[in-house]
Amino acid sequence: MDEEKIKNYSIKYLNFDEGVCYNGLQIHPLYTYEHYNVPGNSVLIFRGSMKLTPKEMLDLKDIIDESHLAKVLISSDDVIHFIVEEFDIQPPNLEIMYYRLRILTMVIIESLIERGITSVQRRGTDIYIGGKKLNVGVATIGGNSGKIHFGINILSSGVPNHVQAIGLKEIGFSEKELLSFAISVARKYVQEIDKVKRDIVKTRVIK
Secondary structure, eight states: OEEEEETTEEEEEOOTTSOOOBOSGGGSTTHHHHHHOOOSSEEEEEEEEEEEOTTTOOOHHHHHHHTTTOSOOEEEEEEEEEEEEEOSSSSOOHHHHHHHHHHHHHHHHHHHHHTTOOOEEEETTEEEETTEEOEEEEEEEOSSOEEEEEEEESSSTTOOTTOOBOOGGGGTOOGGGHHHHHHHHHHHHHHHHHHHHHHHHTOOOOO
């Protein structure tokens, strides 16, 4: 487990050889502080499976639209997970967190395009390659922080039968590239948020 500081964020990445299943608990407030002693704004990166029943899901539309399709609506065997927690907006604002989720989505799309993967499409915060879904993503807020979970499939196995999925290894990523790609994405996300804050402090307001 390693950690680096960038701007006013901590980026914590767990050993990719030690699989951690995303089950919804990780998006609860202060999870990264409580489990890894990382207070404040943070991006937690880990690798593992994913399994969410409607009870653990946050997107009510997905629950209503898809509950009849399977008991487990979100699942995958091998995923890179990003857990973002931010305290800079008080009180936490769900709309802003969804804007930031879109920033993270666009950072990932740009990173894929830089690798020459051009058949990328975005539908909201979902990324599709060749018509197949690469990720899941959701934003939420707690009492004192905003949170994001973004999961990128490494493999397409283990997904619900009604989902056509694709993984990073199926679009050319090697095993040794996965962690460096994830850390690069986290750094770029933090830099984008920092650029917004720098724009704010250099801009005159209209009186």
